[in-house]
Amino acid sequence: MGALCYHVPMSRIIAVMNQKGGVGKTTTVVNLAACVAAQGKRVLAVDMDPQANTTSGLGQSAAVGRSMYDALISHVPIADILLSTPVDTLKLAPADIRLAAAEVELLSIDKREFVLKETLNAIIRPSVGTPDNPFEYVMIDCPPSLGQLTINALTAADSVLIPIQCEYYALEGVGQLMRTIQMVRRGPNPSLDVEGVVLTMLDGRTNLGLQVVQEVKKHFKTQVYASVIPRNIRLGEAPSHGMPVHLYDPRSVGASAYQELAKEFIERAERSARS
DSSP states (O other): OOOOOOOOOOOEEEEEOOSSSSSSHHHHHHHHHHHHHHTTOOEEEEEOOTTOHHHHHTTOOSOOSSOHHHHHHSOOOGGGTOEEOSSTTEEEEOOOTTHHHHHHHGGGSTTGGGHHHHHHHHHHSOOTTOOOOSOSEEEEEOOSSOSHHHHHHHHHOSEEEEEEESSTTTTTTHHHHHHHHHHHHHTTOTTOEEEEEEEESBOTTSHHHHHHHHHHHHHHGGGBOSOOOBOOHHHHHGGGGTSOHHHHOTTSHHHHHHHHHHHHHHHHHHHHHHO
8 A cells, every 4th residue: 555645735924024113013913813813723923023022912021942043043943942822723933132143143054045944844844744734824023124034034935914004104115125025036935925915003083094095005906905904002002911902802993903804814815825
């Protein structure tokens, strides 16, 4: 009798990035990952930001011991650094401040832009004969810069999710971001796609916020998610409690917005996988 063959579903890897700070990038990683996991999906959040805000936002200390620094630089298997979160099917690959040093240390490594990809492949691209892939979605919180950590994330990713703040100069810096994506497409990751654009921090009472929504939709067209994240005090409070907003205050408008975004995200991703 021949060896058993398994169909191993591939993880979808999404880099969440915008080099402009304060646009809701980490808030989106924490809450979208948590809400997708709450829909029954197996999700891994990878914190690649030395500020470690995704790590603390999911209830873990930045002084966690081993972190993504150890996985990238010391070749510790990523499976050995994973931590639990308040959502059963969401795991965390934590960050700490040492990741700032990794920006420099990666420069001396051969094929340095592929280090994260190889690190993730060890857990999400199982060898033949392995029946289970532990994660359906991997979401990477990128630092607010276009350095080596971000290039690693873009090289490892299938697609990029771009949070854009609904405020004046919303599209400032997006041109540079798109040029970076094009650079990665011409180099280490020709298949890198734009997953979508998430509009964040909308104040629907102002004409400016609504004008920005129209401006972003004009620029990105169908890539903009219909679900828009409003300004909401509960979204700001939840990280200090180490909880995603849908657990901190399930009835808040922030929780509802990310739950709707999660549904839309899953529908798009599954539709894309079928096409």
